[in-house]
Amino acid sequence: MMFDNIGVAASGVAVYRKWLDAVSDNIANINDASPTTGPAFQERFIQAQPIAGDFGGAVVASTPAGNAEGRLVLEPNHPLADEQGYVRYPDMDLSEQMGYLIMAQRGYQANLAVADRAHGAYEAALQLGKNA
Secondary structure: OOOHHHHHHHHHHHHHHHHHHHHHHHHHOOOOOEOOOOOOOOOEOOEEEEOOOOOOOEEEEEOOEOOOOOEEEEOOOOOOOOOOOEEEEOOOOHHHHHHHHHHHHHHHHHHHHHHHHHHHHHHHHHHHHHHO
16 A cells, blocks of 8 residues: 555556657657558557556556558659659648657656655655654
8 A cells, every 4th residue: 555656656657658659759750751652650649548446557558550641742853752743741740749748758757756755755754663
């Protein structure tokens, strides 16, 4: 019971870490061009769900992928362009991804702070027990 706070925070850190990984992957591939005959890079998402039971916390339930159709852009000089001059790009917005990145980073930091504070409280309790 006493260490549940650290366990809940650790599960939150794991979920937010996965979200940070997904968003950074999205940002890294936001300008990836593909031929029109193939799929565009698919945006990565993270879906979390609560852990049932007394412990609490969260876990990554699934990592669905975004739209493979992407968006067609007319770039006749691109080496991957089709006969009509189109290239397929992912249908993602950089400003939206940056917003997700900030939210995931703040959630990650908050869960680390909870774990750190719980650890400090447990150490203080142990020191009180030594002095008693």
